[in-house]
Amino acid sequence: MAEATRLHQPLREHVLTKNHCRITVDSIFFLDKHTISQSLLELSLRTLLQSLPTSLSHQSTIVMGSILIINGPNLNLLGTREPAIYGSETLKDVENNAVALAESHGLTLQTFQSNHEGAIIDRIHAAAGFGPQGDGKKHIDWIIINPGALTHTSVGLRDALVGVSIPFVECHISNVHAREEFRHKSFLSDKAVAVIAGLGTFGYEAAVNFVAKKIKAGK
Ligand SMILES: O=C1C[C@@](O)(C(=O)O)C[C@@H](O)[C@@H]1O
Incomplete structure (x- = not known):
């Protein structure tokens, strides 16, 4: 039986x-x-x-969709860099958690980190199929980006994100608004679907959950 x-x-x-x-x-x-x-x-x-x-x-x-997490300059130093501000988790920890979380939502998630503005811009172009690394096809539905210091300086990064029309979440580990004044200004925030700051590395998880919800809702 x-x-x-x-x-x-x-x-x-x-x-x-x-x-x-x-x-x-x-x-x-x-x-x-x-x-x-x-x-x-x-x-x-x-x-x-x-x-x-x-x-x-x-x-x-x-299903479903694919997410790209981009980390900008100095975020490769997570875990050792100013742990009182950025915590003790390494970038690998953060990325592995994000991949597992995305998979649990039925999504694929790629990660990219660079200390170079141009390399990040090229990666954003490639996500939409453009540029030297692009193949004409859009591969990424959503970007989660912690641009590091480029947040406060880079018109080029802003133009790249706007240029590819991929919705993005701006994610900061620290509460940039409670820090030096030059960190209060972001060249990206008014173009982001959402901005996360001050949740620590949990901010990446929050961003993945948010994006998953959006993708599932077809947005
Ligand atoms: O590199 C970083 C990290 C950061 O984006 C954050 O995650 O809190 C905040 C930025 O001001 C800083 O330059």
């Missing part, structure tokens, strides 16, 4: 990266009494889902 077993955690929003579909599984049927552990079972099921053929994609919820 078949027996349904509930999984510890539903395999919600499982992403099949090849065909961008999602599958929800919260129980499974056994023909015999099972001896396999729940965690092994879940692992096997996830592996199986990953190998499903593209032809199954239409049976699942179609």
Whole structure:
């Protein structure tokens, strides 16, 4: 007699990266009494889902979108740079958390950090398919950007973001408004969909959740 077993955690929003579909599984049927552990079972099921053929994609919820997180100058030093202001998490920690969070929403997330204004502008162009690294196709639906010091200086960065018409969230770890006056001015904020400041590195998570909500709402 078949027996349904509930999984510890539903395999919600499982992403099949090849065909961008999602599958929800919260129980499974056994023909015999099972001896396999729940965690092994879940692992096997996830592996199986990953190998499903593209032809199954239409049976699942179609998604989704891709996010690019850009970090500007000196943010590669996170973890060691002024920890009283920026905390102890490294950029890798922040990026890994963001990737995992995005995946849990069924989204893909790429990361980019550079200390060079031009490289950041090139990356923004490439996200929309333009420029030397571009292939004419838009790859990114939303950008989350912590421009670091370029926030307060860069017309070029502003023009790039406006130029590609990719909606973006401006994200600062520190509360720039409670710091030196020159940090109060941003060349990006009036063009951003949202601005986050002072939440620490949690700000990146908040931004990913916000963007996920927007993408799911089709905005
Ligand atoms: O590099 C940075 C980091 C920052 O963007 C932040 O995340 O709080 C704030 C900027 O003023 C500063 O130049």
